[in-house]
Amino acid sequence: MPKDFDVLPSFQRGTIEIPPIPQFVFDRDLESELAAGLTAADAITLYDHMLHVRLFEETIVQLKSGRYKPIPDFRFIGATHLSIGQEAIAVGAMAAINPDDYITSTHRGHGHSIAKVALALETASTEQLLGFLGDSASKYEIDEASRESIHTAAMQEHLFRTFAELFGKEEGYCRGRGGGMHIADFHFGHLGANAIVGGSYAMAAGAAMAASKLKDGKVCLSLVGDGATNNGIAHEAYNFATMAQFEDGCPVIYLIENNQYGMTGQQVGEVTGTLRLARRGAGYNDVNMHAEVVNGMDPLAVRDAVRRAAEKCRNGEGPVLLECLTYRFKGHSLSDNCEAYRSDTEECAWMDVDPLKTFPEALIAAGVLDQAGVEQRQAAAQARIEQAAVAAAAGTDPDPSTIYEGLLADSTSENIGDEWKTPEGELLSEPSKARRDGQGRILVRHAVAEALMEEMLRDRRVVVYGEDVADYGGAFGATRGLIDLFGRQRVFNTAISEAAICGTAAGASMAGLRPVAEIMYIDFVLMAMDQIGNQAAKNRYMFGGKATLPMVIRTSVGGGKGYAGQHSQSLEAVVTMFPGLKVVAPSSGYDLKGLLKSAIRDDNPVIFIEHxxxxxxxxxxxxxxxxxxxxxxxxxxxxxxxxVVAYSHMRLVAEEAAAMAEEQGISVELIDPRTLIPLDEKMIADSVRKTGHLLIVQQAPATGCFGEHIAFKVQEACFEALKRPVRIVAAYDVPPPMAAPLEEENIPSPEKVLRNIKEVLGK
Structure with missing residues (x-):
């Protein structure tokens, strides 16, 4: 780290030693585990919940084909990515973590969700069970003096809510907004399944980082498929989680469910060059991320590996990488019959180690159950699944009038208590404001640092990170001095990993932090669009309005410096198109400071565009x-x-043009929206009703720009008041050029704005 760690030249001959990666460490059978302390009841619980997962998935198969006899007329729509064959991982892993530990999941995540909540309910108190049931308790005949009775109802409700979500019902975990590929339950730390392959990698690292910084003792178990390991975000997340500056480690367990196929591409011998994906861990730290290969068909082996991994994470040794070998008995989805890429020999070999075949055999061999007992467990599980499916099919369809519900949080951290205030003892120096001149003025970049400092003092959950924001103070000096006050726990650099920066901010915000992440240039948000547009923007809505993401992504617009096409764009329209984001673009130091403080306190993801x-x-x-x-x-x-409507730097350009117009007898009303989403449509429309003319000024090219949205909203609201067509002054529809004459022509100038003002007025 700068000034703390000198990087000196060293060219000594030698070799780089890479520690071996253990495979299949667990070699005990069920009888040995029982002798070591596993209870018979716990063993039966593992079996019960593997049954729940398997029977749930088999019900989906029958529903999709219209052959499910209990509800033959029910039409099931939606995705069908099933985890039949992978039950040992879901149940074994969830049995090894705490009820309040976090998980992130995949598009093939029904089993993860069923197992996470089911295992949490096993150890929940009566009060927690009743809290989980909520108003739904009235549906069941419950003996409130009996925990067993309450637990039975809670388990039934869990299965019901899971089916209801897949069926798109209001009673589903996410009110039918997410469906099977986006199921979540924040009662017990399930931060959400993800339909984007690898989409949750960085969010898991962010949630784990939050747990570490909040010192709450939690770990995050991130379940990812083998195909996801080949995605760029996997590399960025592994690197983020293993950063040496995380002195207490990053308590995340990346568990690869290697079911041998991405969709149809085979990991071994086709789309990768390695026999074991666990080898990837060697690229990130000197202990291979504690990588290990595990028998994913054995719930006891998975339970053992995840338990040891969680212990490492809680001891400050995370992250951990586990590769669990398993098999997907069905195709990628039910439209895939696997015939084009799998052999009968291969499938039969894996069927022989099916956990729903081998584990009941082990229960019988160990004397835990006899054959009749196994069949009784199967029948009971089948009855629970059938009851839940039938009830969910009769659930409530969401009212179309509620379509906006859950999109944005109404809450803020405006009224937090003193418990979140940064203790004076944690400060490394005395806080100080920027020095004002005689008119009370400061550089606008100092207003950024001042806003961040004030909010970090007010709320210790606020952390600042990004490329070069620490010792260097950011590329433009906007974070200079913060590390001297708060230290590297609160202000730290990241690698050049825009996707990881944004994704970890999303995960950290769902786990209790209020991160302020910096993307140096807005051009670079294109490197992170999945994490911004598919994750941060959508998570709250997809998860039924139950997720809260108080995060800010600060970024800046360039231009006028000869930096050309990849450092000079004004891409606000790219981020304003995603419902779920707020977008701010201030034009003055006063506005920037006040708006940035509000953005940090807002409980929604905010893209904060500086210039x-x-x-x-x-x-x-x-x-x-x-x-x-x-x-x-x-x-x-x-x-x-x-x-005239203008925002960001163009407001200053428009101000000059308005002054020039005034000298020519033209009265300009100049409006700065300041916030693009939500847009102050009323202020603009009221002004247009008064003037009858509208000119919009922006730095971005005209085609597909945000100015077009403003124009549409004005014409929608007060078309009859317009005396002439709306006009947009914008850059040309070309990438920003480097040459000074071309760049000067491309970016709107005061003279160009004035000329357009006169043309709109017919002068």
Whole structure:
């Protein structure tokens, strides 16, 4: 780390030693485990829940084909990515972690969800069980004096909610918003299944980072498929989780469910060059991420490996990488019969080690159950599954009028208590504000640092990270000095890993932190669009409004510096198109500070767009506490002839043009929306009703721009008030050029804005 760790030249001859990676360490049978302390009841519980997973999935098969006799007329739609054959991993892993530990899951995650909650319910208190049931308790005949009675109802409700989610019912875990590929349950730390292959990799690292920084003792178990390990986010997440500056480690367990196939591509001998995916761990730290290969067809082996991994994580030795070998008995989905890429010989060999065949045999051999007892467990599980499926099919279809419910949180951290305040003893120096000039002005980039400092002092859950934000203070000096006050626990650098930066922020925010992550240039958000658009933006809604993601991604717009096409774009329209995000683009130091503080306190993901030309301007910024609500525009100049809407640096350009217009007798009303999402449509429409003319100024090219959205909203709201067509002053539809004459022509200037003002007015 800069100044703490000197990197000196060393060219000594030698070899790099890589420790061996153990395989199939667990060599005990059920009888040995019983002798070592596993109870017969616990062994039966493992079997029961493997049955629940298997029978649930087999019910989906029958429903999809229309052959499920209990509800023959029910039409099941939606994804069918089944985990038949992989039950030992789901149940064995969940039996090894604590009820409040986190998990992230995959598109093939029904089993993970069933097992996570089912195993948590096994150890839940009566109070927790009743809390889980909530109002649903009235559906069941419960003896409140009997924990067993309450547990039975809770388990039935769990299966019901799981089916209901797959069926798109209001009673589902996510109110039918997510379905089977996006199921979550925040009662017991299930942070969500993910339909994007590898999509949860970084979120798991972020949740684990939150657990470490909040010192709550939790670990995050991230279940990923073998195909996901070949995705770029896997590399970024592994690297993030193993950063040496995490002195207490990152308590995440990456458990690869290697079922041998991505979709149809075979991992061994086709789409990778290695026999074991666990070898990947050698690339990230000197202990191979404690990588191990595990028999994923044996719930006891999985339980043992995950238990040891969790212990390492709780002892500050994480992350851990486990590769569990298993097999997908069905195709990628039910439209895939596997005939094109799998042999009968291969399938039969794996069927011989089916955990739903071998584990009941072991129960009988160990004297835990006899054949009649096994059959009784099967019948009981089948009855529970059937009851849940029938009840879910009769569930409530969501009311279309509720379609917006769950999209955005209404809450903020505005009224937090003193328990979250940063203790003075944790500060490394005395907090100080930026020095003002005689007019109370500071550089706008100093307003960024001041807002961050104030919010970090106010709330110790706020952490700042990104590329070069620590010792260097960010590429533009906007975070300079924060590390000297808060230290590397709260302000730290990351690798050049935009997807990991944004994804970990999403995961950390769902696990209790309030991260402020920096993406140096907005051009680079394109490297992270899955994590921004598919994860952060969608998680709250997909999970039925139950997830909260208080995170800010700060980024900046360039241009005018000769940096050309990949460092000069204004890509606000890229992020405004994703429902679930708020987007802010201030144009002054006063607004930036007040809006950034509000963004940090907001319980939604916020993309906060700063401008590099605004950084170096000065503005009067109060030292005392203030915030500016998101969604409120600002009238910078009142006028009567024409409304000009401009944001970010273009507001300053429009200001010059308005002053020039005034000299020519034209009265311009200049509005800065400040927040693009939500947009202050009323302020703009009211102004247009007064002036009858609208000009929008922006740095981005015109085609598909945010200005077009503003124009649409104005025409929708007050078309009759418009005396002439709306016009947008924008960059040309070309990538930003480097040459000075071309760049000068491309970016709207005050003169160009003035010319367009006059043309719109017919002058």
């Amino acid at each position: 590099q030309h605004v950084y170096t301007s000065k503005d009067a910024v109060p030292e005392e506490e203030y915030t500016i609500p998101l969604g409120e525009g600002k009238i910078w100049r009142e006028g009567s002839d024409i409304t």
